[in-house]
Amino acid sequence: GAVVSQHPSRVICKSGTSVKIECRSLDFQATTMFWYRQFPKKSLMLMATSNEGSKATYEQGVEKDKFLINHASLTLSTLTVTSAHPEDSSFYICSARDSSGFSYEQYFGPGTRLTVT
Amino acid sequence: DAKTTQPTSMDCAEGRAANLPCNHSTISGNEYVYWYRQIHSQGPQYIIHGLKNNETNEMASLIITEDRKSSTLILPHATLRDTAVYYCIVRVDQGAQKLVFGQGTRLTINP
Numbered sequence: 232g233a234v235v236s237q238h239p240s241r242v243i244c245k246s247g248t249s250v251k252i253e254c255r256s257l258d259f260q261a262t263t264m265f266w267y268r269q270f271p272k273k274s275l276m277l278m279a280t281s282n283e284g285s286k287a288t289y290e291q292g293v294e295k296d297k298f299l300i301n302h303a304s305l306t307l308s309t310l311t312v313t314s315a316h317p318e319d320s321s322f323y324i325c326s327a328r329d330s331s332g333f334s335y336e337q338y339f340g341p342g343t344r345l346t347v348t
Numbered sequence: 349d350a351k352t353t354q355p356t357s358m359d360c361a362e363g364r365a366a367n368l369p370c371n372h373s374t375i376s377g378n379e380y381v382y383w384y385r386q387i388h389s390q391g392p393q394y395i396i397h398g399l400k401n402n403e404t405n406e407m408a409s410l411i412i413t414e415d416r417k418s419s420t421l422i423l424p425h426a427t428l429r430d431t432a433v434y435y436c437i438v439r440v441d442q443g444a445q446k447l448v449f450g451q452g453t454r455l456t457i458n459p
Contacts, residue, residue: 235391237391265446265447267449274435274449274450274451274452275386275392275449276449277446277447277448277449280446322389324391324392326391326392326447336394337394337447338394339391339392339393339394340391341390341391342389342390342391344389
């Protein structure tokens with residue numbers, strides 16, 4: 232199946248700093264990517280829908296100024312956690328939809344574990 | 349999107365068939381049933397999806413009741429590597445439809 236990568240896989244940062252997470256579709260183009268976060272023993276929670284060349288659509292309760300999303304190309308979306316705090320520590324997962332065909336299938340990345348100290 | 353209900357956890361012996369139920373009594377006529385699974389500390393993995401007919405692939409079978417209000421995911425010969433959280437999701441297959449994850453079923457395969 233199609234491959235989605237995330238970088239970094241793990242990151243530890245200090246409180247108050249910003250962290251950028253990359254999501255790449257390796258063998259297909261994706262006009263739409265999705266960002267999720269997941270707390271321990273909890274389900275995935277959709278944060279935002281990232282659209283290539285336009286502004287992201289954020290889910291209710293997600294601060295757009297804190298979680299900056301950029302989708303500048305058909306294979307790359309980035310999530311920047313600004314002024315990170317310990318409560319932002321979580322597992323962040325992206326998914327991408329192959330826009331080249333008729334499939335609406337989404338392919339998930341392996342996730343990025345963020346720890347804010 | 350219609351809401352789904354799944355058991356919180358299930359156990360199954362290695363080598364036996366694992367049958368995971370899902371209720372989606374409010375499903376609409378144009379909504380598909382999708383199954384994903386998430387192995388610990390990894391991203392979700394697509395398993396199978398269907399509209400109203402039963403479906404089978406190399407990973408699993410999906411049985412959808414005639415009234416489409418429930419479905420069962422069948423892993424025919426479960427292995428220890430099938431231990432994961434299994435999510436049943438219903439959604440319309442059009443546009444950039446987002447996937448909304450419920451709590452899923454934590455399936456443990458025992459040796």
